[in-house]
Amino acid sequence: MPRGQVASTPSEAEAVCRDLGGKAVVKAQVHAGGRGKAGGIKVVNSPQEAHDFAASLIGSRLVTAQTGPEGVPVQKVLVEEPAQVARELYLALTVDRAFQGPVFIASAAGGMEIEEVSATDPEKITNEGVDIAVGFQPFQGRRVSHALGLETYQVRPATRIMTAIYKLFMDQDCSLVEINPLIVTANGNLVAVDAKINLEDDALFRHPELVSLADPEQEDPLEVEASQSGISYVKLKGTVGCLVNGAGLAMATMDLVKEAGTAPANFLDVGGSADEDKVAKAVNIMLSDPSVKRILVNIFGGILKSDVVARGIVKAYSQREAKIPLVVRMQGTNVEEGRQILADSGLNVSFASTLIEVEEKLKTALP
Amino acid sequence: MSILVNEDTRLVVQGITGREGSFHAMRCIEYGTKVVAGVTPGRGGRVFNDGIPVFEAVERAVKETGANTSLLFVPAPFAQDAMLEAAEAGVEVIVCIAEGVPVLDSARVLRYLHSRGSRLIGPNCPGLISPGAKCKVGIMPGAIHKPGRVGVVSRSGTLTYEAVSQLSALGIGQSTCVGIGGDPLIGTNFVDVLALFDKDPETDLVVLIGEIGGAMEQEAAQYIKESFSKPVVSFIAGATAPPGKRMGHAGAIITGAAATAEAKNVALKEAGAHVVPSPGAIGATVKSVLGR
Structure with missing residues (x-):
């Protein structure tokens, strides 16, 4: 370094x-x-x-x-300190889906986005999968070094760097360790000039000491608020707020909004085991986004009951005295009760039974 | 017939005494699944629902009840241990529902499974169901399913329920519905399930529901083009998802050109699949393809 x-x-x-x-x-x-x-x-x-x-x-x-x-x-x-750069290399370790384990990605074209290199010069990229049962082996370090065109005397330091990256990756449950560029200086030394480490959210329970490194300032405040409540929320650019249970259905609902000629204001998965307060929280988050002009509710309830969803919506709307119109499609348990609660609430609600109906409702109402 | 789970399925539920485990074990029993055992370490010797023995270890459950399939309701931090225990005990099909299993835990489990005969479904999945065999091994609402001849394979949960209810509403039943899971590393992928459906004489058509992230749909497209003999209707969720943002599922993130819905749809279309543009039209598309 x-x-x-x-x-x-x-x-x-x-x-x-x-x-x-x-x-x-x-x-x-x-x-x-x-x-x-x-x-x-x-x-x-x-x-x-x-x-x-x-x-x-x-x-x-x-x-x-x-x-x-x-x-x-x-x-x-x-x-x-500035480095005397002779060559710039790229070296990263990530989990590869097809390989089903950690894979080193190395490229002789350092300093560039690896995506760009793989699009323009795929032959410059070498992949080295590690068998998780035995760990990273020195021969693999030699193989990657040769692929990068390193000199013989640079093979051992390069292998040491890879061994250290592998250890860091496994010990800290990383999803990415990337050194870009890894430079070769004018006198032949290898120096890691820049690095990026992604930690895996799902493994943070094993690393309480790393949780404190999070910097919420670097993230969208609504996304931070949502994740603290166990809600998956991603802010988007459209005007239709989407309240959905399940990630796949939430994405499909966004796509449906687009098919209807408008655009989703967010991805939101409230989860399968949400209660009234969590639904209210989710609706509150959408209502606090000034670009939301309508809210689409698409719930396929099994464990999550429609009346619970309806109560959560009414709660959030009354807390904020909100008037934004709703398109509601609920399927599953207690649908009639849920519809009744919303119909009695005085809110501007239009109901749909199928996704086709949702699409039609979105096309007709508002801009 | 059906794939993976059927009349011969003898189910052990790991975590059966927990809140979720007991709730869903009851729903499986009500649907007709032969739940033969439960396992909760520390609770061995109990009896669940007037007759289902609870064991300390999967190995005992297998030995004493002939369990051949396991459904795991174990929190994500302990899922690795539970999956390995089931595999070591010789369970043939292991279904892991938990969301949030660390990806390196999944990598370790999958590496171990290579040396064993077990098949893992999931993690982060709703499980699987064969309505004709009255066998439900998962958390999906049983009532929306109908026995029939359409196979369903999907990375999603509720979106699968949506597709199934569209099919059932049109009178189209299902042979088996398999939720393979929304994680980046999963035990059974699209190609594995397609290969099983290909050999199943009671499946006429397959609905494939994919989403952004990875290139598993392209692998499926390649397989469909080269070896799959039945029609495929596909829908890919996430056409409107922005790049670089995780859309709920750990695996649903656009990290390159192949990971987009557009690229997956192109590949599937080229392979001859009937690509459904809007999620509301899955059932209708199946109907029109079957009617030809």
């Missing part, structure tokens, strides 16, 4: 740059890749330049290819 330090203010960045001898690379610290192209990384030639660039970044929002159009806030920058 190159020498360097994280700075939260422009003057700290200036001081770190001075310590490094006056020349440095300043990098925005955000939970997204694609920073270079987005103007979040710069080589600076003086402490003053480090100060000025840091001042322009800290407090701003950085929009990269991996963030939404609203970008993510920059609160810190990393100031590190």
